[in-house]
Amino acid sequence: MKSSTAPSPLRGTQPHCQTCSLNALCLPLSLNDNDMERLDDIIRRGRPIQKGQLLFQQGEPFQSVFAVRTGALKTYTLASNGEEQITGFHLASELVGLAGYNNDFYPLSAKALETTTVCEIPLTQLDELADELPDLRKQLMRTMGTEIRHDQNMMLLLSKKNAEERVASFLMDISTRYARRGFSATHFRLPMSRVDISNHLGLAVETISRVFTRFQKNGLIETQGKEIILQDIDTLNQLAGLVSDDDCGHSDSK
Amino acid sequence: MKSSTAPSPLRGTQPHCQTCSLNALCLPLSLNDNDMERLDDIIRRGRPIQKGQLLFQQGEPFQSVFAVRTGALKTYTLASNGEEQITGFHLASELVGLAGYNNDFYPLSAKALETTTVCEIPLTQLDELADELPDLRKQLMRTMGTEIRHDQNMMLLLSKKNAEERVASFLMDISTRYARRGFSATHFRLPMSRVDISNHLGLAVETISRVFTRFQKNGLIETQGKEIILQDIDTLNQLAGLVSDDDCGHSDSK
DNA sequence: CGGCTTGTTGATAGTGATCAAATTCGGTGG
DNA sequence: CCACCGAATTTGATCACTATCAACAAGCCG
Numbered sequence: 001m002k003s004s005t006a007p008s009p010l011r012g013t014q015p016h017c018q019t020c021s022l023n024a025l026c027l028p029l030s031l032n033d034n035d036m037e038r039l040d041d042i043i044r045r046g047r048p049i050q051k052g053q054l055l056f057q058q059g060e061p062f063q064s065v066f067a068v069r070t071g072a073l074k075t076y077t078l079a080s081n082g083e084e085q086i087t088g089f090h091l092a093s094e095l096v097g098l099a100g101y102n103n104d105f106y107p108l109s110a111k112a113l114e115t116t117t118v119c120e121i122p123l124t125q126l127d128e129l130a131d132e133l134p135d136l137r138k139q140l141m142r143t144m145g146t147e148i149r150h151d152q153n154m155m156l157l158l159s160k161k162n163a164e165e166r167v168a169s170f171l172m173d174i175s176t177r178y179a180r181r182g183f184s185a186t187h188f189r190l191p192m193s194r195v196d197i198s199n200h201l202g203l204a205v206e207t208i209s210r211v212f213t214r215f216q217k218n219g220l221i222e223t224q225g226k227e228i229i230l231q232d233i234d235t236l237n238q239l240a241g242l243v244s245d246d247d248c249g250h251s252d253s254k
Numbered sequence: 255m256k257s258s259t260a261p262s263p264l265r266g267t268q269p270h271c272q273t274c275s276l277n278a279l280c281l282p283l284s285l286n287d288n289d290m291e292r293l294d295d296i297i298r299r300g301r302p303i304q305k306g307q308l309l310f311q312q313g314e315p316f317q318s319v320f321a322v323r324t325g326a327l328k329t330y331t332l333a334s335n336g337e338e339q340i341t342g343f344h345l346a347s348e349l350v351g352l353a354g355y356n357n358d359f360y361p362l363s364a365k366a367l368e369t370t371t372v373c374e375i376p377l378t379q380l381d382e383l384a385d386e387l388p389d390l391r392k393q394l395m396r397t398m399g400t401e402i403r404h405d406q407n408m409m410l411l412l413s414k415k416n417a418e419e420r421v422a423s424f425l426m427d428i429s430t431r432y433a434r435r436g437f438s439a440t441h442f443r444l445p446m447s448r449v450d451i452s453n454h455l456g457l458a459v460e461t462i463s464r465v466f467t468r469f470q471k472n473g474l475i476e477t478q479g480k481e482i483i484l485q486d487i488d489t490l491n492q493l494a495g496l497v498s499d500d501d502c503g504h505s506d507s508k
Numbered sequence: 509c510g511g512c513t514t515g516t517t518g519a520t521a522g523t524g525a526t527c528a529a530a531t532t533c534g535g536t537g538g
Numbered sequence: 539c540c541a542c543c544g545a546a547t548t549t550g551a552t553c554a555c556t557a558t559c560a561a562c563a564a565g566c567c568g
Contacts, residue, residue, distance in 0.1 A: 077406055080495045085410035099406065101399030108406065127392070134385040141384075144398040145355030151405035152331055152353065152362065156339040158412035159456030163524065194547060202413030204525050209548050225533070225547090241334045417556070448515060458557050463516050479515090479565080509568105516563070525554075532547070538540090 015069075016040050025093035025181065026067050027121070027139060035133045042125040045069075048117045055110040055118065056097065062106050064120045065097040071116025072191035075099075076199075077108045086200040088150070089113070089192055091177055095143050113191045158202045161241065166201040167211045168239035171221070175230055186230040269323075270294050279347035279435065280321050281375070281393060289387045296379040299323075302371045309364040309372065310351065316360050318374045319351040325370025326445035329353075330453075331362045340454040342404070343367070343446055345431055349397050367445045412456045415495065420455040421465045422493035425475070429484060440484045 017028045017040040028036045048071075049055060055066060058078055073090040087108060090096050096118075100107050130137045157169055179185035190197070198205040215221045220236055222229040230236060271282045271294040282290045302325075303309055309320060312332055327344040341362060344350050350372075354360050384391045411423055433439035444451070452459040469475045474490055476483040484490060 077410055079410055079414060083410075083414050085406075085413055087406045087409055099399065099402040101402075102396035103399065103403070107403050130395075131388040131391065137385060137391060138381070141395065141398065142356035144395065144402065145353065145357065148353040148355075148398065148401055148405060149357070149361050151402060151409060152339075152341045155341055155405060155408050155412060156331055156333055156337075158409060159339055159453075160333060160337050199413075205547080206526085206549085207524060210524095213548075459515075460517080460558085461556060464556095467516075511568090512566085514563100514565070516561105518561085519559085521556105521558075523555095523557090525552100527552080528550085530547105530549075532545100534543100534545080536542085538542095 022093040030135050030139055044120040048115050049112040051112055051114050053112050056106050058106055058109045060106050062100045062103050064122050067095050067119040068092050069117040069119055072113040073110050074113055074196055075108050075110045086196055098144055163203055163207050163211050165239055168236045170201055172236055172240045190226045190228055276347040284389050284393055298374040302369050303366040305366055305368050307366050310360050312360055312363045314360050316354045316357050318376050320372040320374055322346050322348050323371040323373055326367040327364050328367055328450055329362050329364045340450055352398055417457055417461050417465050419493055422490045424455055426490055426494045444480045444482055
C-alpha cells in the first residue's frame with residue numbers, strides 16, 4: 001500500500017489518483033480502490049507545460065493519452081491548407097487524446113492555454129489495463145461517447161446557429177463545466193483568447209468582440225478582459241438553444 | 255459449427271457474420287472464428303426498414319447498436335428549437351448508435367434513406383462480450399475513435415470551408431467509402447436527397463444545386479438525379495482540401 | 509393524367525467576413 | 539512606480555458569400 005508521506009503540495013511531490021481531488025470526475029471515476037491503484041501505477045506525472053507549449057502534435061506517433069490536472073489546453077486539427085480548427089478546450093480532469101484511438105499518429109495537436117500540469121497515461125499500458133478492468137473499459141468508452149456527443153453538438157452549432165447563439169452556447173458550456181468542478185457557474189475566467197474562441201465557434205474575432213459588447217449592453221454578461229460574469233443565465237440558455245450535455249434532449253417533446 | 259443450409263437469399267434466411275461479405279469491414283473485423291461466432295450469437299436480424307422509417311429516435315431508451323447490412327441511414331440530432339442537424343450518413347457495414355454510449359437514451363435519431371436491413375446488437379450483451387473479447391473491445395474503441403475523427407473533420411468543414419469545398423469534401427468522402435466496399439469510386443448513386451446533403455453540409459438546398467451545376471459545367475462531375483459520376487477526382491480532392499480519414503494528416507508538413 | 513414532392517434557376521438581401529484604425533492590456537526594463 | 543512596446547481586443551466601414559424568397563421544371567406515384 002502506498003503512503004502519502006509528503007502532504008505538502010510542493011513541486012516534485014507525486015500526487016496519486018487515490019488522493020487527487022479530481023478522481024470523481026476523471027478517469028478513475030467508478031473504479032474501486034484496487035483498480036484505481038493499478039491505474040495510478042501506469043500514470044506518469046511530468047513537469048508543468050508552459051503557456052503556448054505543445055503537449056503533442058498532429059502527425060507525431062500516438063503514444064499517450066493525457067488527463068488535465070491543472071490549467072487548460074486546446075486541441076485543434078490542421079486542414080491541408082494549413083488552417084486550424086480548434087476542436088475543443090480541455091479543463092481540469094478532462095481527458096485529451098482519446099480521439100486518436102486506432103491511429104498510429106495523433107490526428108490533432110494539443111497546446112497549453114496557460115501553465116498546465118497533466119497526467120500521462122501510456123497507451124499500450126492503458127490498453128492492457130482496459131482488458132483487465134471492466135470498469136475502466138466502460139469509463140473509457142463513456143468518455144469517448146461523451147466526446148462524440150459533444151462534437152455532434154458542435155456540428156449543430158456550426159451549421160445551424162447564428163453568432164449570438166454560438167457565443168451563448170459556448171458560455172453556457174464553459175459555465176456548466178466549471179460548475180461540475182465546484183467552481184462558480186456565473187463568475188469565472190476564460191483561459192482562452194478571443195481568437196481561440198472565434199476559431200472554435202467558426203466566427204471572426206471581431207464578431208466575438210461585438211457579440212460580447214452587445215451581450216454586455218443587454219445585461220446578459222459583464223466582462224473585464226478574460227474575467228466574465230454571467231448575469232442572465234436564463235436568457236443565455238434560451239439563446240443557446242442548449243440541451244445539457246448529459247440528457248441529450250430526452251424530453252416529452254413530440 | 256453452424257452450417258448455411260439455405261444459400262438462397264430469400265427473406266427469412268438468417269445470415270451470419272461468418273458468411274457475411276461485409277465481415278472484413280464491420281464489427282467482426284479482426285475477430286477470430288470463435289469470437290466471431292460468439293458475437294454472431296447475440297446479433298438479431300430483423301425485417302427490412304422502409305425508406306423514411308425510424309430505426310431509433312432521440313430520447314428513446316438506448317438498447318441496441320446497429321450495423322447496416324444493406325441500404326443506408328442518416329442520423330441526426332434535434333436542437334431544442336426543433337431544427338435538425340444530420341450528423342452522418344451510414345452505408346453498409348457501418349455501425350450506428352455507438353455515439354450514445356454512456357447514455358440511457360439515444361442522443362440522436364436514425365432514419366432509413368432507402369429500404370435498409372440492419373444487424374441489431376443488444377447493448378447489454380455487447381457490453382458483456384466486450385469484457386470477454388479483447389479484440390472486440392479494441393474494435394469498438396477503434397470505431398468510436400474513427401467516429402470522433404470524422405466528426406472533428408466535419409467541424410473543420412463547417413467552420414472553415416466554403417460551399418464548393420464542402421460539396422467536394424462530401425463527394426470524396428462518399429466515394430472513398432464506396433470504394434472501400436468494392437464499388438466504383440467514380441460512379442455511384444447518392445442515397446440521400448439534396449435537402450439531406452444541404453442539411454449535413456450546413457448549406458441551403460439551392461446552394462447544393464448551384465454547386466452541382468457549376469461542377470458539371472466545369473467538368474468535375476456529371477449528374478443525373480441521384481446518379482453521379484466523378485470525372486476529375488484530382489481537382490475534387492484538391493478542392494476538398496481533404497486528408498483521408500485514416501492518415502489524419504500525417505505528413506512531412508512544417 | 510394530375511397532384512405532390514424534389515430539384516433547379518433567378519433576383520435580392522442579410523449576416524458575418526474583411527479591411528482599417530484606435531484603444532487597451534500585459535509584460536519588461538529603466 | 540512608471541514609461542514603453544508589442545500583442546490582444548475593440549470599434550467602424552464596406553464587401554461578399556450564401557440564405558432567402560419566388561417561380562418554374564422535373565420526377566414519382568397514385
